[in-house]
Structures are given as structure tokens and as C-alpha cells.
Amino acid sequence: MDNAKPEISAKLQFMNKDMLHTKQELLKRCKDNQSKMVDSAREAMNEAQQALNDYGPNRDRYDSFRDQLIGRRDMFGNQYHKALSDLKVLERIDCADLKKKVEFGAIIISDISRFIIAISSGKIEVDGKTYFAISPAVPLYKAMEGLKVGDSFVFNGKQQTIKELF
Numbered sequence: 001m002d003n004a005k006p007e008i009s010a011k012l013q014f015m016n017k018d019m020l021h022t023k024q025e026l027l028k029r030c031k032d033n034q035s036k037m038v039d040s041a042r043e044a045m046n047e048a049q050q051a052l053n054d055y056g057p058n059r060d061r062y063d064s065f066r067d068q069l070i071g072r073r074d075m076f077g078n079q080y081h082k083a084l085s086d087l088k089v090l091e092r093i094d095c096a097d098l099k100k101k102v103e104f105g106a107i108i109i110s111d112i113s114r115f116i117i118a119i120s121s122g123k124i125e126v127d128g129k130t131y132f133a134i135s136p137a138v139p140l141y142k143a144m145e146g147l148k149v150g151d152s153f154v155f156n157g158k159q160q161t162i163k164e165l166f
Helices: 004-055 064-091 139-144
Strands: 107-110 114-117 122-126 129-134 152-155 158-165
Touching: 004 064, 004 107, 004 114, 004 122, 004 129, 139 152
Parallel strands: 114 129
Antiparallel strands: 107 114, 107 158, 122 129, 152 158
8 A cells, every 4th residue: 555655646746747837838828928918009009199199289179080099099008908907917826826626826627628717818729738718707717616626517508527627
């Protein structure tokens, strides 16, 4: 029996390294994607501001074109601040914290799909496998919140069973 314990311990250590690698890669890709969104929104906001500066002061009391330029700049400004906020959310995830239940920062592998609970940023490929980055605010997360390995949930009429969680 003592021989079995080191074998199990080595297997768990290998699984933890594999899980840690997957979590680090997923988080890195999420951050890379989000950084691109921040840069893109900042660039668009700056371009809109430059167009506004180039246009100059109001031409008359009801200068709708200037109002349109201001609205465009503000829209990109809001996108920039949202993207920056989401990037800060990603910074809160600790890769070394392997989760035991579905919660923020967890990676869930079901019999149908793979998820990371972070921000809504869509499909991410890691080691040839597709993961979906979802926010804790979406209904899918609410359907599986607090569940553990072996638990099942139903979303959009499809039942899924959680096979791995970390």
C-alpha cells in the first residue's frame, strides 16, 4: 500500500503541472486578447479626438457634425475604459489556485465543452483544445456556479457533466 501512495502523489503532481500549464496559457491568451482590445480602443479614441481637434470649434449653435464627433470619441472612450477594466479583472486570477468548485478563476472541462470563468472574451485555443472565456455575469455561469467534479447542469436544453475542474 505504501508503494501506491508515491505513485498517486506523482500522478497528482503531473496533473497539477498540466493543469497549471493550461491555466497559465489560457490566462496569457486572455490577457493578450484583452491588451489588443485596450490598444485598439485607445487608438480609435485618440483618432476620434484628433478628428474633433481638426474640425475645430462649433461652426454654429447647432453643429450636429461636431456633436457626432464628440459622441464617437466618447463611445471609444467608454470602450477603452471597459477593456482596461476587464484587463484588471484578469490580473486578479491566481494561476496557482486550483479550484475545487465552479467560481471566478476556475477552468471547467465538461463532457461537451471547456470554460474559463474570467471575462467574456469568446473562444480561445490552447494546446489544440477550444475553451470559452465567460464572465460570472452570464447565465451559463449561473447554471454551473458552485458545482464540483461529477456534478451536472443543464443549459439551453443540454445536460453537461463536469469532468475536470481546476
